[in-house]
Amino acid sequence: MTQDAGQRRFSLGIESLVVALFAGLAGVAGSFAIASFTPVFIAGAIAGFLARTLPGEIITFSILVLGDLGDQLNTVMALGLSVLLFAIAALLGFWVEKYVEYRVAGVVSLLLTAAIAFGITGAFQPSLVAGVAAGIVVLVADLITPGAVGTTTDSSATQSPGRRRVLAAIASSIPLVFGGYLLGSRVTDQSESASLDVGEPWAGPDVDALLAEASEKSLTVSGLEPLISDEFYQVDINSTDPDLDAAEWSLKVTGDVERELSYTYEDIVSREVEHQFVSLRCVGEALNGKKMDTALWTGISIMDLVEPAGPAENCCVMLRASDGFYEEFPLPALENGFLAFGMNGGPLPRGHGYPARALIPGHWGEINVKWLTEIEILEQEVDGYWEKRGWHGTGPVNTVAKLHVINDLGDGRREVGGHAYAGTRGIDRVEVSINGGGSWNDADLSEPLPGTDVWRQWSYTYTAPPEEHEVVVRATDGTGELQSREEASPFPNGPSGWVTRTVR
Numbered sequence: 001m002t003q004d005a006g007q008r009r010f011s012l013g014i015e016s017l018v019v020a021l022f023a024g025l026a027g028v029a030g031s032f033a034i035a036s037f038t039p040v041f042i043a044g045a046i047a048g049f050l051a052r053t054l055p056g057e058i059i060t061f062s063i064l065v066l067g068d069l070g071d072q073l074n075t076v077m078a079l080g081l082s083v084l085l086f087a088i089a090a091l092l093g094f095w096v097e098k099y100v101e102y103r104v105a106g107v108v109s110l111l112l113t114a115a116i117a118f119g120i121t122g123a124f125q126p127s128l129v130a131g132v133a134a135g136i137v138v139l140v141a142d143l144i145t146p147g148a149v150g151t152t153t154d155s156s157a158t159q160s161p162g163r164r165r166v167l168a169a170i171a172s173s174i175p176l177v178f179g180g181y182l183l184g185s186r187v188t189d190q191s192e193s194a195s196l197d198v199g200e201p202w203a204g205p206d207v208d209a210l211l212a213e214a215s216e217k218s219l220t221v222s223g224l225e226p227l228i229s230d231e232f233y234q235v236d237i238n239s240t241d242p243d244l245d246a247a248e249w250s251l252k253v254t255g256d257v258e259r260e261l262s263y264t265y266e267d268i269v270s271r272e273v274e275h276q277f278v279s280l281r282c283v284g285e286a287l288n289g290k291k292m293d294t295a296l297w298t299g300i301s302i303m304d305l306v307e308p309a310g311p312a313e314n315c316c317v318m319l320r321a322s323d324g325f326y327e328e329f330p331l332p333a334l335e336n337g338f339l340a341f342g343m344n345g346g347p348l349p350r351g352h353g354y355p356a357r358a359l360i361p362g363h364w365g366e367i368n369v370k371w372l373t374e375i376e377i378l379e380q381e382v383d384g385y386w387e388k389r390g391w392h393g394t395g396p397v398n399t400v401a402k403l404h405v406i407n408d409l410g411d412g413r414r415e416v417g418g419h420a421y422a423g424t425r426g427i428d429r430v431e432v433s434i435n436g437g438g439s440w441n442d443a444d445l446s447e448p449l450p451g452t453d454v455w456r457q458w459s460y461t462y463t464a465p466p467e468e469h470e471v472v473v474r475a476t477d478g479t480g481e482l483q484s485r486e487e488a489s490p491f492p493n494g495p496s497g498w499v500t501r502t503v504r
């Protein structure tokens with residue numbers, strides 16, 4: 001098995017490495033073509049693995065300092081790692097080429113790539129396509145090059161074989177990467193193509209009337225988001241959302257119960273539904289951040305599903321989700337819990353937890369578990385996903401008034417506005433100071449929406465002083481308590497302090 005067979009034409013040098021990297025790229029594109037942005041996309045699986053296993057300090061640093069950039073960084077890192085892993089498979093293929101024919105080497109690369117992908121994602125189809133794509137590049141690179149298939153190498157040396165080999169790898173991977181990208185970028189919102197015919201419990205005249213009410217009650221302040229958010233923020237432990245099929249989904253009630261129960265999607269959506277305005281806010285957001293929003297949700301009371309199981313009532317509950325997320329909190333908080341499967345007149349979008357999520361009134365966003373699959377009744381406290389990483393995000397939200405809009409009305413007046421939220425305590429008052437907190441004025445508030453856990457908008461118009469000035473905002477909750485002035489970073493208890501902005 002040596003040179004005379006003409007099979008071992010290349011050293012495992014730099015060009016093999018380049019070819020392998022392009023094969024890796026093609027493999028990742030192949031995985032993306034089939035899986036799209038779902039957890040079985042190789043880079044999605046690795047990004048999730050990184051997010052779950054990196055130390056809490058690094059994740060918290062990423063949340064606090066990098067914000068959304070941290071997510072993107074994680075995705076880029078995961079993409080790079082996926083390419084590298086597949087490239088290693090291709091290199092192993094080149095290595096066995098020492099002993100076998102180049103076609104066998106191509107197949108070895110294919111199988112290795114597929115095996116690596118399958119080991120990581122557990123999904124057969126995208127893994128196989130990834131392997132085929134990587135294998136094609138390896139094969140083409142070696143086939144096109146003079147010296148392949150038993151011909152002699154030394155006579156055809158007008159162009160270096162290594163260079164031709166690299167060019168062949170690039171040329172063959174480009175269409176694969178491009179095609180894979182296009183195929184994978186198709187829209188995959190499962191909730192749009194629900195495989196069940198359950199009617200539209202989240203739509204109808206009641207919903208229309210409530211949405212109209214929210215739009216009428218929204219303040220007309222240019223640039224201010226209405227009472228129903230135009231764009232609802234999204235926070236996930238993974239960079240790819242689960243892509244669940246409602247027909248296969250079920251919700252189990254387990255743990256310390258008299259009898260464990262399991263409900264199907266049809267069981268749940270065929271019940272009498274309610275529509276509720278509920279706001280959510282992430283404990284990890286900046287004081288004046290954008291991770292606080294409101295929607296009209298459709299669903300049922302969670303206790304209607306839990307009570308029949310006969311839960312032990314002395315401790316707490318763990319909500320578990322299909323993305324590996326879990327959060328624990330005291331049972332009383334579940335009592336007013338809502339299971340939402342509709343949002344703003346449509347089915348719950350994939351990014352917000354399709355087919356169903358929990359809404360726990362007044363608490364930080366994190367226990368509003370999306371893609372909910374299990375409600376486990378516990379007899380003893382344990383840490384949830386974020387608490388394991390040092391956060392204290394299972395309790396009630398802090399009171400906040402945000403300042404997101406500063407309009408120059410053109411006649412010497414300024415208009416400032418934002419949203420205020422205090423969970424189930426409600427918002428009674430928002431005050432604005434235009435002199436750094438020296439004196440305070442009452443802001444206008446939007447009429448309250450029905451519901452026990454909804455934000456309000458505020459706005460305030462004043463004649464602008466000629467000089468630079470500090471605008472400060474603070475809210476008072478429904479119990480009469482003033483928003484805490486003490487400044488605190490989001491970690492670990494959520495942001496606190498008064499929002500201040502300099503206006504000139």
Ligand SMILES: Nc1nc2c(c(=O)[nH]1)N[C@H]1C(S)=C(S)[C@@H](COP(=O)(O)O)O[C@H]1N2
Pocket residue numbers: 232233234235236237238280281282283321322323325351352353364365366367368369370371372
């Ligand atoms: N399954 C699951 N549920 C989850 C999360 C998650 O990562 N996975 N993130 C939580 C966090 S931290 C917040 S703030 C809210 C955000 O909900 P949204 O993405 O619908 O805005 O969802 C919570 N529910």
Ligand SMILES: [Mo]
Pocket residue numbers: 235281282283284365366
């Ligand atoms: Mo959050």
